[in-house]
Amino acid sequence: MDIQLWHEILEPYELAVQELVVKFRYLIKEHHEKGMYSPIENVTGRVKTVASILEKMQRKNISVENLEEQVEDIAGIRLICQFVEDIEKVTELIKKRSDIEIKGEKDYIRHMKDSGYRSFHLIVYYKVETLHGPKKLQVEIQIRTMAMDFWATIEHSLQYKYKSNIPQHIKERLSNAADAIISLDNEMSTVRSEIMDAQISSQIQMKLVTDILNNIENLYKLSNKREVAKIQDEFYRIYAMNDLQQLKRFHTQLDIIAEGYRAQAVTTDF
Secondary structure, eight states: OOHHHHHHHHHHHHHHHHHHHHHHHHHHHHHHHTTOOOSOOEEEEEEOOHHHHHHHHHHTTOOGGGHHHHOTTSEEEEEEESSHHHHHHHHHHHHTOSSEEEEEEEETTTSOOTTOOOOEEEEEEEEEEETTEEEEEEEEEEEEEHHHHHHHHHHHHHHHHHTTOOOHHHHHHHHHHHHHHHHHHHHHHHTHHHHHHHHHHHHHHHHHHHHHHHHHHHHHHHSOHHHHHHHHHHHHHHHHHTOHHHHHHHHHHHHHHHHHHHHHHHHHHO
16 A cells, blocks of 8 residues: 555544544533533544554454454544543543444453553544545544553553563563552542542632633723722732632622723713
8 A cells, every 4th residue: 555545544534633632622621611620631632653553454464445444543532531430421421422423332441451451442433524525434532540541651662662572570560550550540539529629619710810810901991090900909919818709709899890891981982
């Protein structure tokens, strides 16, 4: 198969990865803007290299004609979560989407691989629009915790170095590390609610501060600069208190003040 043909095959998969990464990042943004905890912490995507595809085709005896049907992970999306419990929530979110069709799933969390690898995989169909019309592609979505991802990244590097023949003493250490990862994820789950509360409060505070600063900036255009400077000083004083309720009250009062100045400006224009 010549290089140009490989390019034609892989280009739609690159488009699928780009679109899905944008969509999942927007999902994170929606959660944050609504002051909600996002079960997805981070999103990455990739298209397999030609070398990696060829290696898999050779290892599994896949013909060129059956390439796109039998190699399910040409396009890959990785969704990183903070907690094991989030993996199920993310899976539910994906299954509800109208732009993604589920083909199958592989649960390597309940059924860990012998190597110690843990992750939840969804094989999905995703449609992209190309110059030649719509094309339905297979995409592998991996959902795992940050701890699982750290382990998998190290294991992948070792597999690459040793060409899948990792020495026994390293395998044993990887297995021990996998056990430690399980313990870490379990321990983090015990403080999950406290961490979630802290992160939600942080997101709410960030949004309030952004809204307040935008309001103050607009007030400089509508009212006496000395008066706005006093409001700004009051904001800095309240912000330094690190009291979310005080910040919420200031935000509400500032909205009322800003609305009054806007109404006054409209009256003046007439």
